[in-house]
Amino acid sequence: MLRHIVTSFVVLIILLNIGCFNNSDKAPPASSQIIGEVELYTFTPDHQNLLSEANPFILPPNTLVKDALDSLGRHLAKDYFSKTYTGKVTDIHFEVVRIDEVATPSRPLRIAVVNMVDTNRDARKYFFQGSAGGQTTFYMIAATFMQPHLSQPLVDGLVLLYNGKILPELDHINVKGILTPRLVQHVAKRAIHGEKR
Secondary structure, eight states: OHHHHHHHHHHHHHHHHHHTOOSOSSOOOOGGGBOOSOOEEEEEEETTTEEEEEEEEOOOTTOBHHHHHHHHHHHHHHHTSSBOTTOOBOOOEEEEEEEEEEOOSSOOEEEEEEEEEOTTOHIIIIISOSHHHHHHHHHHHHHHHHOTTSSSOSOSEEEEEETTEEOOOOSSOOOOSOBOGGGTHHHHHHHHTTOOO
């Protein structure tokens, strides 16, 4: 009996050391959190066509989705939101708050929560004003973060926060709730293929 207890104890210690005391600081990311080999794009605003001049945005295939969103957000802040149409420099930038996954039978769906940080509220004054400006800004943000041209978009849903809160209702666009790629897919694809309205 004592031999059986000692043997069980030794086996338990070995199993605990193998499984529970792993020396790595982090578990490897799930494959659903890696972008793989995909063609990402950034866009140029176009007040007539909403988006134009899609430019390839190259990232290594082993890039995490969060890192891809961070890179796209930095690019969007630098190229689109860095100055207003009056030339005023802004401090607008984006923070990926989190990415949640919803399990489905075919694949996990990714929902990203992204915070647009705008301490001076320049985006509301300069970028979301007017029907053309508001819609162009909406398409720039949504198409850049979701990459809706992909058969499996970079994210399947986008929740856009403004200074940590749901963006207040705007006259010409609705960004409350979860934005889906379908909302902007036709405009993004048109820009990628160089088509006009």
